[in-house]
Amino acid sequence: MEKILFIAHTEQDGTLPAAARETLAAALDLVNKISGSTLTVGLIGQDIKAAADSIATCGATSFLAVSGADFATSRYSSDAAAVEALAKKAEATIVLAPTTSRFSRAIPGAVQRLKGRIETHISGMDVVDGTIQVQRWYYRQRMVATQTRVQRPWFLLIDGGVFPAWNGTAAAANVEAVTIQSGADFSRTTVLGVQSASENSQTIRPDADILFVAGAGWNKKQSDGQLHTQEAESLILGFLANSNSSLGSTKSLVDQSHEGEAVLSFMSHLNQVGQTGSTPRHQKGLATCCHGEEPHAVGWRFINERRAINLDANCGWAQGKADVLYIADSFKVMQKVNQLLAEK
Amino acid sequence: MTGGFHIVVCGSIVPDPLQTLAPMEGPTGPSLKNEMMLPAVLDPWAGHALYEAAHLAKSVPGSKVWLVSLGPKAKLQQLMMTIAQKVSFELVVLDGPAGGFTDPCEVAAALAGAIEAIPGLDRSRLLLFGGCASASRDAGVTMQMVGEQLGINDQFLGIDELKVKPDGSFTVLERVEGGQYQSSSCVGAPAVLAWATGNLTEPPNNPQIGMMNMRTIMPALQKAQPAPVGASGVTYLNVDLPKQQRETRIVKDMSVDDIAQEIVTWIKS
Numbered sequence: 051m052e053k054i055l056f057i058a059h060t061e062q063d064g065t066l067p068a069a070a071r072e073t074l075a076a077a078l079d080l081v082n083k084i085s086g087s088t089l090t091v092g093l094i095g096q097d098i099k100a101a102a103d104s105i106a107t108c109g110a111t112s113f114l115a116v117s118g119a120d121f122a123t124s125r126y127s128s129d130a131a132a133v134e135a136l137a138k139k140a141e142a143t144i145v146l147a148p149t150t151s152r153f154s155r156a157i158p159g160a161v162q163r164l165k166g167r168i169e170t171h172i173s174g175m176d177v178v179d180g181t182i183q184v185q186r187w188y189y190r191q192r193m194v195a196t197q198t199r200v201q202r203p204w205f206l207l208i209d210g211g212v213f214p215a216w217n218g219t220a221a222a223a224n225v226e227a228v229t230i231q232s233g234a235d236f237s238r239t240t241v242l243g244v245q246s247a248s249e250n251s252q253t254i255r256p257d258a259d260i261l262f263v264a265g266a267g268w269n270k271k272q273s274d275g276q277l278h279t280q281e282a283e284s285l286i287l288g289f290l291a292n293s294n295s296s297l298g299s300t301k302s303l304v305d306q307s308h309e310g311e312a313v314l315s316f317m318s319h320l321n322q323v324g325q326t327g328s329t330p331r332h333q334k335g336l337a338t339c340c341h342g343e344e345p346h347a348v349g350w351r352f353i354n355e356r357r358a359i360n361l362d363a364n365c366g367w368a369q370g371k372a373d374v375l376y377i378a379d380s381f382k383v384m385q386k387v388n389q390l391l392a393e394k
Numbered sequence: 395m396t397g398g399f400h401i402v403v404c405g406s407i408v409p410d411p412l413q414t415l416a417p418m419e420g421p422t423g424p425s426l427k428n429e430m431m432l433p434a435v436l437d438p439w440a441g442h443a444l445y446e447a448a449h450l451a452k453s454v455p456g457s458k459v460w461l462v463s464l465g466p467k468a469k470l471q472q473l474m475m476t477i478a479q480k481v482s483f484e485l486v487v488l489d490g491p492a493g494g495f496t497d498p499c500e501v502a503a504a505l506a507g508a509i510e511a512i513p514g515l516d517r518s519r520l521l522l523f524g525g526c527a528s529a530s531r532d533a534g535v536t537m538q539m540v541g542e543q544l545g546i547n548d549q550f551l552g553i554d555e556l557k558v559k560p561d562g563s564f565t566v567l568e569r570v571e572g573g574q575y576q577s578s579s580c581v582g583a584p585a586v587l588a589w590a591t592g593n594l595t596e597p598p599n600n601p602q603i604g605m606m607n608m609r610t611i612m613p614a615l616q617k618a619q620p621a622p623v624g625a626s627g628v629t630y631l632n633v634d635l636p637k638q639q640r641e642t643r644i645v646k647d648m649s650v651d652d653i654a655q656e657i658v659t660w661i662k663s
Contacts, residue, residue: 124576126538126549126586151570155551158498158535162542167499167627170533183631188494189409190529193417195424195495195633239548242577244570254573260661293661319554319591320573325411325529326438326591336657345411351636357660359653363644370639376653377646386654391661 051086052182055142056110057133059124059152060095066104069148071215073208074108076175077146078216081109083177090114092136094129096122098225106223108216113225114139123241129156131230134163139228143202144182149209157205166203173212190325191351210256211331211352247320253290253297254320260295261332261353262286263323265340266302267361267380268314278381283314285384292391296332298323298349300340323349338380342366359383398456399562399583400516401447403483404505404524404540405440406465406492407473409433411529417633422624424495424633434469434492436477439525443589445597446556447523448481454558459483460515462508464501465492467618474611479604480597485614486512490621494530495630500623502539508619509544517544520584526552526569534588541586549586550578555593 056077058070074091081089091108093101093115102113116132133156137145147153149171161168173194174185183198184206246252268282290297299321306313323330325345335353340346342358343366350356350371357374358367367375376383409415409432416427426432436444444461451457460483463470467489474485486508509515509522522541527534534551541549552569562582567575569590645653 124570125578127547130542130547151552151568151576154534155538155549155568158538159542159549161535162499162502162539167497168533168535170535188531188633189415189426190532191636192415193633193635196631197628198631199628201627234547239578239580242565242579244574244576245567247573247575252573256572318573320569322591334661336661343412344414355660356640357657363646368642368644370642372642373640374643374645376648376657377644378648378650378653382650383653383657386650387657390654390658 052080052084052144053090053140053142054080054087055090055092055137055140055145057092057094057136057145057147058101059129059150060093060098060101064095064097064100066101067148067150068215069150069210071105071217072210072213073146073148074105075216076208076213078109079213080144080146080175080177080182084180084182090140090142092140093117093225094121094132094136102223102225104220105216105218106221107218113223114228115225116228116230120236124152124155125236125239125241126156126159127234127239128236129153130159130163131234133157133160135228135230137164137203143204145203145205147205147207149207153207157207161205164203166205167199167201168205168207169197170207172206172208175206175208187351191329191348247318253316255294255296256330258294258296259333260293261298261323261330261335262289262293262295263298263300263335263337263340264303264314264317265300265338266306267339269303269306272381279314281381283316285381285388286314287316288388289384289391292388296330297321298330300324300346301326325349337367337372338384342371347371397516397519398454398458399450399521400519401451401457401459401521401523402509402512402515403440403444403447403459403461404522404537405437405444405461406463407434407469408437408492408529410435416635423628424630425493429493430466430469434473436473437525437528437530439527439529439589439591441596442592442594443523443525443587444477444483445481445594446589446592448483448597449594450556450558460486460512462486462488462505464488464490464504464621464623466490467615471615476599478607478611479599479601482603482607485611487614487618488621489618490623492530494528494532495625496531496623497625497628498531498533498536499539500626502536502543504621504623505536506540506543509540517584520544520546522546522584522586524588526588526590537586537588544584546584546586548580548584549588551588552590553587553592554590556587
């Protein structure tokens with residue numbers, strides 16, 4: 051028997067993030083598979099009523115919340131204290147939470163206080179003979195492990211896109227307020243706000259169907275011996291606008307901004323995909339002017355359909371990493387693609 | 395601020411990203427095939443943290459940088475041949491496994507113990523630096539656990555920018571969802587700052603810095619404390635390489651117009 055606690059924080063508008071509903075579905079799945087287990091919901095935010103009501107019919111035995119102005123923003127000291135208080139109140143043995151930047155920062159500290167253990171980036175979960183088994187990747191998506199552990203409380207941070215989101219009806223939830231006893235000083239850190247990484251445009255769209263990846267070739271001399279950086283910018287931004295894609299980059303392209311070369315003005319390290327960048331989840335991915343080397347391609351682990359445009363027929367994409375590799379000039383192809391997308 | 399910062403950077407080795415990795419079952423659990431033979435590099439995000447630490451130490455007089463590394467002593471010694479030429483630091487070595495299949499909780503306990511034992515470290519001036527996640531375990535939890543054990547209640551994760559004011563207070567930009575940054579201010583040390591890429595390039599090798607560092611690095615390696623961290627309580631049921639190998643269709647002789655049309659059809663499907 052496990053006492054399962056699902057915790058989530060609200061967004062600025064008081065709703066739950068999509069990743070939280072997915073994690074709730076995972077928690078309900080665990081409750082169903084572990085005989086005698088119970089589910090408690092724990093919420094954190096300035097005002098959690100709308101969030102609690104939206105999942106009131108999920109089947110949880112109780113709803114707990116830490117709320118108030120101190121918990122409106124994403125800050126380690128207040129969030130860690132809230133998570134600690136919720137886990138203690140629920141006497142949780144298993145805690146499930148979505149992988150968000152807020153929880154990724156705060157939960158490990160709470161785990162340390164509770165003398166628990168934690169697994170992050172969970173990409174699969176099952177119960178076998180009453181034992182919870184989780185799946186996660188190691189060495190930046192280069193090998194995958196299935197594992198379990200005996201220590202409790204055991205915190206599991208579930209990656210987005212792994213489970214279908216819970217989608218039940220709303221009702222009025224009966225929420226018990228949990229107060230923080232720690233007396234920690236939350237005022238040392240002040241959250242000033244959120245800002246875009248690029249001054250020009252917002253190019254990272256986690257909810258997009260398509261990931262468009264630009265490689266260093268966009269910034270190299272073309273067949274006429276000249277750089278075409280302005281044209282590259284226009285083609286890439288045009289495609290993002292026409293297809294509502296998210297923009298990724300290779301490390302070599304974003305590194306050029308530090309090496310004094312001409313750069314794409316909207317590109318930052320946040321766009322970087324791969325071993326030292328992100329591993330986004332999208333249905334489709336299109337790589338352009340990029341060689342598909344292993345350190346980059348590991349960032350494509352969760353891209354289902356992959357196509358690439360490259361001038362080299364022997365590049366990494368040809369080695370079983372892409373579904374289709376077009377041997378062509380990306381400048382010419384993307385110009386035509388943009389034209390076709392704009393027409394329709 | 396008076397006296398500068400005491401900056402402790404946690405960072406160790408990972409296999410060179412260009413190496414082919416394969417898991418194998420070892421006596422204490424999973425490990426990498428030929429792990430001790432694989433060329434190693436400083437964990438990339440920890441490397442960025444080290445360069446940012448050195449840059450900060452230069453700009454705030456009286457500051458000092460320590461690098462606390464948990465890894466096989468022989469491999470760390472090899473790594474120091476390159477890293478020690480880049481920035482000035484004092485090394486603290488814990489001789490133990492650096493692989494991904496160790497428990498971050500055990501690693502954090504070992505690191506926190508080593509930091510507490512650093513002679514002359516002023517914890518009120520401590521900025522604890524490290525990578526936001528390793529390229530091996532990639533859990534992204536170790537720095538917060540170390541900070542918690544050291545009683546540090548101001549922590550930041552995924553930092554790309556740190557701006558320190560003359561009074562020691564600072565602002566940070568942390569990576570958050572959707573390619574955005576959260577901007578926060580903090581009244582000052584002690585704090586945990588787990589770095590993403592930062593804004594600095596890798597410093598060029600400087601043999602003079604290397605010679606200066608080596609005076610303290612070799613004794614530190616000799617004094618390395620054993621840190622037999624593992625993953626007690628964890629059972630790895632299997633560790634596999636992803637098996638999916640795609641049947642790549644290589645399109646060589648199609649016109650630009652036809653390729654574009656095929657891509658648009660695929661996008662809209």
